[in-house]
Amino acid sequence: MKLIIAGSTGFVATELIRQALAHPKVTSIIALGRREVSLPTDAESDAHKEKFKSVICRDFEVYSEDIKAEMAGADACIWTIAVSPSKLKSVTWEEVCKISRDYAVAAIETIYQSRRDNTSSKFRFIYISGSNAERDPAKKPLILGDYCLMRGEAEKRILTCARESNGTVEACVAKPGIIEDPNRTGILGKMVKNIGRTIIGLPKVNVRDISATLLDQAVNGFEKDTLQNEDLVRIGQRVLAAQKPS
Numbered sequence: 001m002k003l004i005i006a007g008s009t010g011f012v013a014t015e016l017i018r019q020a021l022a023h024p025k026v027t028s029i030i031a032l033g034r035r036e037v038s039l040p041t042d043a044e045s046d047a048h049k050e051k052f053k054s055v056i057c058r059d060f061e062v063y064s065e066d067i068k069a070e071m072a073g074a075d076a077c078i079w080t081i082a083v084s085p086s087k088l089k090s091v092t093w094e095e096v097c098k099i100s101r102d103y104a105v106a107a108i109e110t111i112y113q114s115r116r117d118n119t120s121s122k123f124r125f126i127y128i129s130g131s132n133a134e135r136d137p138a139k140k141p142l143i144l145g146d147y148c149l150m151r152g153e154a155e156k157r158i159l160t161c162a163r164e165s166n167g168t169v170e171a172c173v174a175k176p177g178i179i180e181d182p183n184r185t186g187i188l189g190k191m192v193k194n195i196g197r198t199i200i201g202l203p204k205v206n207v208r209d210i211s212a213t214l215l216d217q218a219v220n221g222f223e224k225d226t227l228q229n230e231d232l233v234r235i236g237q238r239v240l241a242a243q244k245p246s
């Protein structure tokens with residue numbers, strides 16, 4: 001299958017690319033981002049090089065014909081582009097909404113438009129949101145309320161687009177709490193994350209587990225249209241356990 005990983009330079013995308021390179025059913029990876037991304041240093045076999053392509057996209061709202069051509073024939077997309085809460089101060093609120101919500105909605109709509117006549121296979125689109133994202137405006141969370149509602153609106157619009165696509169596009173929303181990389185965070189970072197997690201009450205998931213889950217769902221189909229943090233842990237651990245040599 002041909003897989004698009006959007007936001008290819010990011011934390012989760014880096015692990016997704018690493019696992020996708022080793023996945024026997026993923027035959028082609030389009031690593032889509034605003035910057036070039038190179039192959040992980042531990043994955044430079046010829047087979048890996050052949051299935052990997054870094055594609056730079058200049059406009060995530062209106063796709064150029066070049067980018068559409070790169071995306072053509074893809075079977076699934078895992079969308080990781082967003083401004084995370086820790087980076088909210090670095091851009092305006094309008095930019096946050098555009099990057100975290102509008103880009104993903106534009107992507108699934110573009111994919112749907114390009115596949116309207118292709119009813120032979122379904123395209124799978126996965127949007128990574130967050131466990132606190134809220135779809136009901138009446139239930140605005142106390143912490144980061146506007147942000148959580150905006151991400152919840154993105155979830156609704158993506159799921160609606162898929163529902164209205166007459167089966168051409170399927171969508172799934174992943175709602176992780178805090179995504180941990182045991183190799184990345186230092187002791188101080190871990191302490192800060194743990195304090196934040198306790199105050200806000202966020203669950204956690206290992207980056208390897210969530211990546212294994214998302215790849216599994218992109219390749220084999222969605223268990224359901226919304227995967228909560230516990231689903232991301234459960235499926236990922238099952239998939240990774242099955243990959244371990246006996």
Ligand SMILES: NC(=O)c1ccc[n+]([C@@H]2O[C@H](COP(=O)([O-])OP(=O)(O)OC[C@H]3O[C@@H](n4cnc5c(N)ncnc54)[C@H](OP(=O)(O)O)[C@@H]3O)[C@@H](O)[C@H]2O)c1
Nearest residue numbers: 007008009010011012034080081082128129130177178179
């Ligand atoms: N990490 C967590 O603990 C956590 C927890 C819950 C949910 N999530 C969600 O999981 C998803 C992935 O998170 P992550 O930690 O992997 O995020 P990340 O490391 O910050 O990566 C974000 C990606 O989005 C791209 N991006 C940001 N602004 C952009 C723009 N203006 N135009 C185009 N691309 C842009 C970044 O590209 P550049 O490298 O060029 O900036 C990067 O590739 C996000 O939806 C996030 O909200 C993460």
